[in-house]
Amino acid sequence: MTLTLEAIFSDFDRCGERSYGEQVSQLEHMLQSAQLAVADGASDALVAAALLHDIGHFEEPEPADGADPGTDLAHEVRAARSLATLFGPDVWRPVALHVAAKRYLCAVESGYLESLSHASLASLKVQGGAFTDAQAARFVALPYAQDALRLRRYDDGAKQPGLATPPLSHYRALLQGLLAPTAARDAEDIGLGEF
Template sequence: MAFESLTRDNIVDFLADIFARRGGESYMGEPVSMSEHMLQTAALAERAGAPNSLVAASLLHDIGHYTSEFPEESLEQGQDNYHETAGADVLTTFFPKSVHEPIKLHVAAKRYLCATKPEYFNRLSPASVNSLNVQGGPMSAGEAAAFEAHEYYRDALRLRVWDDEGKIAGAPTPTFDHYRPLLTGLLVGAER
């Protein structure tokens, strides 16, 4: 399905299809597949009692790996694929800022945490260290101050921590369908 044909009525099915068709692909040298990683990240957010919008952001934070024009392996080959922006751009029409803004900021959150919490860097997987270098490395003081001025920076930091923790081979998670009602309820214009 082309992005131009996406509507409020079919976006959740489109996302479910991505998880079903492409979610089993490897996740850049991590011990989990892309769907396992995104589902683990959402499950961690849910267990932490995060608001529905942040659970949705956690579930969809890496969807841009499938919506970007850059090849899937570009990060591994030293080219930033800007998946955070690509994913947020597709979701912006359908979901509130509280969903797409933490997604757009989750790479910046890694750069911020590496700049402001030296112990954080030591927790990163080798694949995450590689992508950090491709994505600009730790932030400068000026970049960190600009990041802190963003309305959703705290949500992005929470998402980032779950993102880093959601890489455990074989960890049980709910399926995408578990999150379908949550996503449907967050659609812009959805009955509240």
């Protein structure tokens, strides 16, 4: 699917109030992720990745509409494919890898798995669980793996009920500045086949 910025903003309007399965909505979760990226001194591209990392959930049916929580709906791949029609790999690649980053951290960082929220733990199961040593080695050698790990930290921290954040419109100019008309339009090679 080819995206436009306007389509992204209207998707947030249409779906942002949906539950994220935590104490925050999808919109609150992504605004908090972007705010954590800014506070961390992340590049504009990584702030955009944080802001948009879960737009793949917008294409899923709401749980009340019959989605099967036992199915991996690969929201990160859908989001990356869409984002690659608008932005460069410094935005879409960390998004593509943000689930792999969780599987990596579960494998290599003691205490990380225990720190995950209930919803993240539940999704980990259907996403394939912690990486093996070989998978972890493959992941960390990928381009943008370090940015994906930073994004993962923002993602994990962005679940605080009632936290004040700037609105989505605050990021419009930043997103406009990242539009990359020469970016690869064919995002078939998202690069996750190795897992």
